[in-house]
Amino acid sequence: MKETDYHTYHRLLMGEAISHSVLPSRIKHSSIFKQLLESGIVEKTKVGRGFCFMVSDTMNYRDFFSTTFPEKDTSISKSGNIRQFRDSKARKVATEAVFFLRGFSAIRLEDQTLDLGHYTQNFGLFAVKSPSLETKKICFVENLHPFLMAENLLGNDYVYIHKYGRIGAKSIKPFKLGEALVFVDYDFNGLDEYLRIKSVFPQAQLYIPENFETLFERFAKSLKGNKAVASAQVKSSLLPEVVKIRNLVERHHRFLEQEILFHD
Template sequence: MVMNFIDTNARLLHQLLEEHCVPVSSTKSAAASALFGQLQQAGIICKRRKGGGNQFLLEHPESLSAFIEQTYPEGLFAEEDDDRLSRIQGVMQSRDSKTRKQLDFAFLNTRGTVTVKLAGQTHELAVLTNANTSLCLKISASQQCELLTPCSIIVTVENPTAFVELEQMFEQPWNLAVYTAGKMSDILLLQLQCWHQQNHKLVHFGDYDYVGLLEFARILCFAPQAYLYYPAMLEKLLQQYGNTELLRKQVGQHKILLETVRQLPESLGKQQLIEVHQLLQATAKGLEQEGLYKGSQKKLPASPIGTLA
């Protein structure tokens, strides 16, 4: 059976779950290095010498399965060539799996320059994290992460490439980056709401398609004063690098998006969302953050409506 993985990280996670080890030499890319740094920080894997080289060894398979459910809610595979799913594939691909039903926590993947506190422990992200290393914290509805640095600017990032290359892609200042890994859990949304209520600023930097806008709309339901970041040259980028198939595949999400936006109270964030939606409609194209990075290879000035007050 041929397995078509969503991306390289998905392939590495599958290998780790199946073989309980991955050569360190296979994780040299920025995205893979950041991912395995998170897993090591969370204690899910450890690095040891095995055979002819260093290996990442799996120590907690159940925690890894939960991490995969959180990070790849749609599964690791782009498509399935066989109706008979293995036990591992079933856990990773089924949105109604036993793991998902019992999951009462979420992983908060972060990097930045702030100080955070969780379960009585204080963490200095300026010391612990950088473009290649992030801090992975386990949060729940009853145990949230406290942000000790006042008036912080928090950027929620949907895509691993953008999370790693944020300094190159994000023109505005920021203090804390949170990797949302696609669709955010309710626990993560509650965490964002908590920070929002403590007068920290939230900025969403996601894909420019219906699914990405729907994620921002979900944030607005919990944090009405959140902002949407998008480049001033977004229309040009959509025309040059956009993908028409993205929007064609998201008809269902588009309907949900329109209904969600209709119910949102008026705010700057809602206005920004509508502005980007109009650009998607005008160009009939969507743009994922990978395409944004490839198309720019430099910091992108934000649209005037997208700047922070």
């Protein structure tokens, strides 16, 4: 998206009402904005003789914003938020990327060898911020609970990694990786995360279980809020694995959580 798009969506995030005449036509007629309206995350309200747009579902809009602009650079401090809004979470702040790691082999971290197996077996995980990481076989896991038991599904050969918050390309560019697997929810947000990772590591593959269609038919849940909004890159992707999941989600308006893969 363009810089003006970011500023417009950010104004909505800050609670502003934007009049119909002021909202850029490019945004007004975009599929993303239409989906925000259709899902009730943004509402169109009559004001006097005109209309304005404002956020009606703050939680899901924040999720949408962080997914669409995962690592937009800002210089906003928490103390500044408190002074201006009396709320340290009122708007996005610049933070360092925090990653959780699990695995059963040694890795290179900040040019040092780390026995990741020791930390996994004794403490459950290893946490590090903004790392320079090198490993031969890695699996990105979107959600925390599946991350904590991923080896039960995918084995002990991978280094499993989970980021606190959405993954952006900037945070993983310092990594040096061999094989890369991406294990996410089978929805628009998961596909968006996969495409962001693949933009940095073209060798990355999306994990899709062999019985995916059966699992989807039995356990798929209705799309709600932010999960019903597909990013521009998800909608335009021609990758077969993305097209497969996207079409299924769009057709049934349902998605499959990665947690279901751990159920018998």
